[in-house]
Amino acid sequence: MITEVRPSGPDETNAGVRIGALVPLSRPGWAEAGRHLLAGMELAVREVNDAGGIEGRPLELVVRDTAADPHRAAAAVDELARLGVAALAGEYHSVVARAAAGRADALGLPFLCSSAVLDALTEQPTPWVARLAPAQSHGWRIYADLLLAAGHRRIAVASQPSVYWASGVRILRDHLAPRGGTVIEVDMRESTPESVCDALVEGHATALLLLVGHPEPAVSLVRSVRRDPRLAEILIGAPAGQPELASWATSLGDDGAAVPFLRYLPERLGPLGTRVGTALRERLAEAPSFVAFEGYDTVLVLAEVLRSHGTDRAGIADAWASVQVEGTRGRIRFSRTPDIGVWQWVWAPVQVVDRDPARPDRFRVLRSVACGPPRRVGPSRARA
Template identity: 80%
Template sequence: MVTQVGAVRIGALVPLTRPGWVEAGRHLLAGLELAVGEVNDAGGIAGRPLELVVRDTAADPRRAEAAVEELGRLGVAALAGEYHSVVARAAATRADALGLPFLCSSAVLDALTEGPTEWVARLAPAQSRAWRTYADFLLGAGHRRVAVAAEPSVYWASGTRIMRDRLAPHGATVTELDPRSVVDELVERRATALLLLVGHPEPAVSIVRAVRRDPRLAEVLIGAPAGQPELAEWSALLGDDGAGVPFLRYLPERLGPLGARVEAALRERLGRAPSFVAFEGYDTVTVLAEVLRSHGADRAGIAECWPRVAVEGTRGPIRFSREPGIGVWQWAWPPIQVVDRDPAEPGRFRVLHTG
């Protein structure tokens, strides 16, 4: 990328190669780029062009840390993006240490930083809030024996704990299964729901196929709270087997005029319907552009602005506040839905629950 003379630069952290969730990264980047283009079409930042300096994190925390340091040296006014929670946590911790404002787009891990920080804000909901909504959906659907196939990860362990804490007071159990032997353990445990807390495409795709093909598990609900089924790759790999798998997404029941316009532009850019991640990317730049217009590109000034932000985003008015147990400035809250692909029409999404 050729740096534009006099440009105001934003560093973008995006997973664009494996083992990152590449499709989510592409949607995130599409939203970021669309918003930057619109800002520049409208005159930029006080007449200066806005420039996105993109770095691929590839779902690697150490690579993200190195990118944060490099972008800091390049003089970016702020950081934006990232999809993976563990990676975003590493980036946020480094940005905090460097005094570099970071508006996190998509990562949900509650403890995005070790303690309170003035430098980091987040658009995605905290995992505790979103996954409690998913647990409420399970309870409403009558599930009291829930199993999770979980790989080792702070993010998946946090999700399991949130589910257990929400379900236990209602007499429901959460049992952890080895992802390598899910089918037999599901039968033995007589679970009625299986949550996939594993990587995409593998082992998630293989687990879904194995469960779908075992007649003993025909009534077991497969769920994927982290959102894998929204991506087109999920449907391409699994076909009809990928339908009826509830996941979390962060969209309102109906988009307003801004959201509808952005959806159409993102659809044209991506060649398919945008995921909620693309809207998160667009909203990230929308917030940062407003802050830059009103307070300039001074890093400390940007960080001081988080509690004064009042921006109309694609999914509703965006304001940041301090929420209990969360050390960053948080949009409280984006809309939360539990959605699946309609088994009768896998290209169509059904809203099953809202929170």
């Protein structure tokens, strides 16, 4: 089903400029993240059209629900290409974005990926794909450094089968091992929450990282660990960002606090980010996550490309090298980065944060990186 967003524009008699939007809006996708991503894109579309559209033509979104299914996403790319969209935007799940990026590359269809972080977004370098989110290796190394600074050397990971989770384990192991850290992998295909607790005790782990789906088995794992008196001092972490959205706090309450995760926001939003944050809060009826800002910035970049280079697909792809846009979280420009085959914003701001045990609806910034080497914000408050 096509969902077209057509905010009133200055010249509705002209054919609109279409962008295909890939968003997880139903299970087993993380629909809450998809809702935030789409809200950001919709807000930006409305503002672009209020400001005159693309050379007097309204900008439109043609939305497809990927439901976290790579095959469904690839089929959606084929359909959107036939419908004549100028470019693709969006997607939250890395494995799904990888399937969409591969198909977009094969079809010669520009794709600006909003939120997926998997380093190998395509199997080979491509001129057609660009990405706003930082690469997984960049963010997860920052996260690993926080663990080391807090004194963690024996780190367990509860993981499920996935290219994304396997990549995360590899990044952590490669970064921690030379610095004296050990990664103990617990395969969730063969484990229960109770047996994970036993493995943590037997392995003398001081931290458990959740490389699993949300709500399950993540919620059950957190509850089991929190209730096990043998594990009262263990740190629970979720580098992929599960605690960012409100459903985490709703499901876990106080148990969901003090679980560090990655998000891609600056320490302080500038004037644009502050204004957009206010508008997104009104649209979502809750605090916007970083994913909503990624959605807004995606459309902001594409609108600038469409204005400056037109709607020809090859021209859009050529624009990645030269476009510069002041986004909600900093100045966005793309470049080629070693070992990453797509045009990459190097880098979006990175934070490691957790929910404050005293106020689980509030976040504490444990580490913040704008550009250059990681910088800690005050003493680390991650639980040792």
